[in-house]
Amino acid sequence: MSSFLLIVDGNSLAYRAFHAMSHLRTSTGIPTGAVFGFTSMLLKLLHEKKPAYLAVCFDKSRINFRHSRYAAYKANRRETPEELRPQFPLIKEVLDAMNITILEKDNYEADDLIGTVARLATAQDIPCLILTGDQDTLQLVSPLVRVLLTKKGISRLEEYTEEKVAQKFGCLPPYLPDYKGLAGDSADNIPGVPGIGDKTAVNLLKTYGNLEEILRRLDELPPRLAGKLAEHASAARLYRDLARIDCQVPLTMNIASLKWTGWQGERLLAVFQKLEFRSLTNQINNLAPNRQKQKEQTMPQPAAVQNNNNMEKAGTDFRPATLLTESNLEQTVSMMKRAGEIALAFTGGKEAARQSLALDAGEECFLLDLSPAAIPAEKLALLLRDLFAPGISYICHDAKTLAWLLYRYQVQPPDPAFDTSIAAYLLNPGSGPRGLGELAMEYLQATLPPPDPDSLPEHARCVRRLRPVLDDALDRTDMRELYYSVELPLVRILAEMEMAGIAVDKKQLQIMSDELEERLQQISTEIYRLAGEPFNINSPKQLGQILFEKLGLPVIKRTKTGYSTDAEVLEELSAVHPLVGLVLQHRQLAKLKSTYCDGLATLIDPQSGLIHTTLHQNVTATGRLSSSDPNLQNIPIRLPEGRRIRRVFRPPTPGYILLTADYSQIELRVLAHLAQDPLLKEAFLANQDIHTRTAAEVFGVPLEQVTPEMRNRAKAVNFGIVYGISDFGLARDLKISRGEARRYIDSYFARYPGVKKFMEQSVALAREQGYVTTLLNRRRYIPDVNSKNFAVRSAGERAAMNTPVQGSAADIIKLAMVRLSRELKKAGLKARLLLQVHDELILEALPEEVPALGPLLRYCMEQALPLSVPLRVDMKQGPNWYEMEKI
Missing domain, CATH: 3.40.50.1010 (5'-nuclease)
Structure with a gap:
């Protein structure tokens, strides 16, 4: 232009x-x-x-x-x-x-x-x-x-x-409102003509050009379509007019008056400094205030921005990437060893068919096509082994996925020297996983093209430039030790766990699926009997009609489409009518059947015959690991049927057994350490049952007089306190009045004043500095504590109370995993970590290794991070994850 x-x-x-x-x-x-x-x-x-x-x-x-x-x-x-x-x-x-x-x-x-x-x-x-x-x-x-x-x-x-508008929508731009008059627009709440979707609207406009012409020629249309348009002609015109600009x-x-003469340097600098936009501040730092009038079409932009925008390193004449082949491999490896640190970028993950690799050695960048058409698989594997031999440090974005890529070629993945995705997660844990393009925009003010073989060199350069920027940010936030000692070593460990996989007994899965199907049929029959008629139990609309219209149960809350029948509503109504409890049970068992009994079989890798869950290191705001495909951390083990699901999980290696080690009440022990409450610490130092001890304190009775019901209620209070539970939440969980729940909480804090003080201080600190930290200095930013909205502010306060506890527990088990991985190799044991589920580690081991492995595992976990109260681990072994015996 x-x-x-x-x-x-x-x-x-x-x-x-x-x-x-x-x-x-x-x-x-x-x-x-x-x-x-x-x-x-x-x-x-x-x-x-x-x-x-x-x-x-x-x-x-x-x-x-x-x-x-x-x-x-x-x-x-x-x-x-x-x-x-x-x-x-x-x-x-x-x-x-x-x-x-x-x-x-x-x-x-x-x-x-x-x-x-x-x-x-x-x-x-x-x-x-x-x-x-x-x-x-x-x-x-x-x-x-x-x-x-x-x-x-x-x-x-x-x-x-x-031309592009016409190609996409089938009409010229001025008639796009006509398209919306026909098909509607859900974003603007414009309904459109009933029964006319995008495809029909496009075809009509391609044929007739605009809405008025369509309405004039209804006689040329199929009778049913013409009838709809005739009936809704005035509405279609209204919707068109609403969509018209x-x-x-x-x-x-x-x-x-819109002529642009450039920015005011000093004013813009002041705004950027106020907003703490350091990278943008650096870009305009050399601009003189009230910059002279620019020539028409010229933007006042310092060289730093220009370098950022084309992803070039300032002062570096970056040559185009060289295609890496067998002939130049030796020369390339020598160059990489001289460079010391290589920046990597790649396309394709676990399953991608087209994969490429870019290696930026500073003075030169190389591109390797990993497709079979470029280099035979056997030669490619040898080439990759040479490239990833010891002696070269690698930095990349998402090293775990790189490990999977190399694993497909039987190449041992290196320990990353830096992983930009993990560093960015530590710096902003609430943002979850972020792509390299997002980091380029945030930290370098540069735009990356989508990853493909042609753009990979730019991505590798971006990784190289991000490393010092993120490193400096980790220093400024006191998270360097956490990153290099825990999070970065964990990348390889998680990759190895994913690759090891876990075996699944398909026959047992089918047996459980059939049993659950039979049980669901029985529950459905009883639900229909209580309702007086059959209906679709999975339909919120039909269930709402049965509960609130036919049975006359009280309406707890409504949605835009009718009655709410979510889990919270059903839990509240379960004491009112037996049908409600059966519906809840039906939902739980149906989810077990579909997600695990039927769903697990579809996730078995056809090559390995195992399930390879994905372990996420950069998803949760507290630092906990999570898993997906399948989510093994969400099996509802409170249900007997849920616990039995664990029976299908077996060691991936024949002749091995499973060994589990579970931290005992780690969050409460961390709370005792952080709060330094004398009574809470005393209970753990004396190795007392903490729930019995809390019951004795809250109910004011001797330890020997604590009943099972008292202990259960104290257990709910103990764990509820960790999560900042309210009297409403505790009343709902224990099915008691809010007054009684409030008395339990008040009594707890009266007996454990150190806990109350710690939680109040955590909230105050979050309000003052905008974040809270764990024992290893992991940060979580919680701006919601200052929200004017009560519900949002309350959630922020709960996060401020819970994060130091839950996040520290996450730090501890990660530390244990890093130490255990190192010690297993040092001891020459064949045992392998397979899974981490909340506070539990699952390994496979040879039966004869258990006498040596047990004490080593206990030591690595219990001594991961010394606290003022002891950490304790419960260990079990067995042929599967369900049939386990204590050791």
Whole structure:
């Protein structure tokens, strides 16, 4: 484009940025992800496109002129997230410092302002480029107007011309509202014509061009379709009009006023410093205040940003990647040894068919095609063994997946020297797993293309550049020791556990499936008898009609579609009518059958004959590991049938047995250590049963007079306290009154004042600094503790109380796994770690190794991290995970 106008959909881009970077906050806990993502994306676009004119349009309010015609317009939209709302003024503050015009007007949407500004510009033959995540603006596309649509997050964009719109939707841009008048738009709560979906709408528009022409020629359509359109013609016109952008908004501005002359350096620097945007601050640090007027289409951008945007290392003449073959392998390995540390990037995971590998050695980058067509599998395996021989350090993003890639070629994966995915997780645990592209945007303000063989060298360069940035951040947050001593060594251990797998008894699975099916039939029959008629037990609507209309049970809560029949509602009603308890039982057994008895068989690897669960190291905010495909940490072992599911899991190696080691009440022991409460510590130091001891304290009776019921209630209080339980939650769990539950909690804190003080201090610390830490200094940011919303704030307070305890327990078992892995190799034992489930480790071992393995396992776990109270481990052995005997 020549001299052109860039129009940004402020609301759309802010929402996209918020969801892509919702974890980002200042050191005081102020959320800034939307501001950072918005600003980074805008800077990149300004550099690449160099517009002469600029405007950013925002919605002024949720209500606009369309609501007067259709009250349900966008009624399904959720409220603006509480953490996003205060970021809009910050975004506008950034825009103001950048001298960018902001447009918003009562009774109109941002789309209407965008359309009006585009109309005014094109009337003067000024081309327009619209940046948005909203497909509604595609109707504005014309010979002079193009739309840049965000595809995923804020890093990938797709440009739309008239031709591309027509190809995708089957009609020219001005008739896209006609498409919505027919097919509807769930995002805007526009229903469309009943029975007409996307495909039918596209076909109609391809044939007739627009809605009015379709309605004029109903006689040419099949009778059923014509009847629907005739019946809903007026509604279709209304829906079309709602979807149509108003390009005639009365604005008191002209295009000349949108001329952009560059930002104000000092003001922008001050805003970035306030928001703690260090990387963006570095980019504008050398800019003089009130930079001189730029030439038309020129963006004031320092060299640092230009280097970031094309992923080049400053001052480095990076040559194109060299294709790695057998002929240049020896030379490549020598170069890598000289370089010392190699940055890796790869395509393909466990199952991907097309896999490639890029190796950045600093002075040169190499690309290796792992497909059988490029290099025969036998030669490729030898080549990979040479590349990953000892003596070279590797850094990459997601080293566990790399280990799986190498495992497929029988190559021993190296210990990573650095894994950017794990480092980023430690720095922002609430964000979960993040791709390399997201990290490039956040830490380098660079945009990566999607991973493919051509772009892999850029990805490898990105990994290399991220390493020092993330390393420095780990230093600043005091998590270097946690990263290098626990999390990084754990990557290889988890990979080995996944690869080892676990055997499943398919015959036993089928037997249990048949038994559960029979039991479900019996329960269904009894449910139908109590209901007086058969119905679909799995249908919330039909179940609601039986419970609340036919049986007249009290309605606890409603959903948008009717009565709520979720687990919480059914638990509350289970004491009212026996049918409810049977429905709960039916749900639990049906899930057991579908998820485990039937589902496990489909997850057996056809090559190994084993199940290889995926162990996630960077998912939970507390640091706990999780698993999926299958989720072995979620087997409902409180049910007898759930416990029996464990019978199907066996050692993967013939002749071996399973050995389990389970921490005894580790979270309560960690709580005793953190709180330094004398009575709580005394109970563990005296090796007393903590639930009996708590019952004696809470109920004021001698230890010998504690009944089983008292102990069960004390157990609920003990574990409930760890999770910051309320009197309401405890009353629900124990099926007692809230008053009685409150007395239990008050009595507990009266007897254990150190625990109460510790929890109050944890919440106060979270409010003051925005985060809490574990014993190994793992951080969890909890901005919700300062929320004005009671429910959100209460959840944040519970997280602040629980995270130091649960996170420290996670640290301890991870430490134990790292130590055990090292000691098993040192002792020359053949035993292997297979699974980690909550506070339990599961190994396979030769029976004759158990006498030596048992004490070693106990030592590694109980001495993982010395506390002021002892850690205790319960150990069992057996042929499967169910039939276990204590040792």
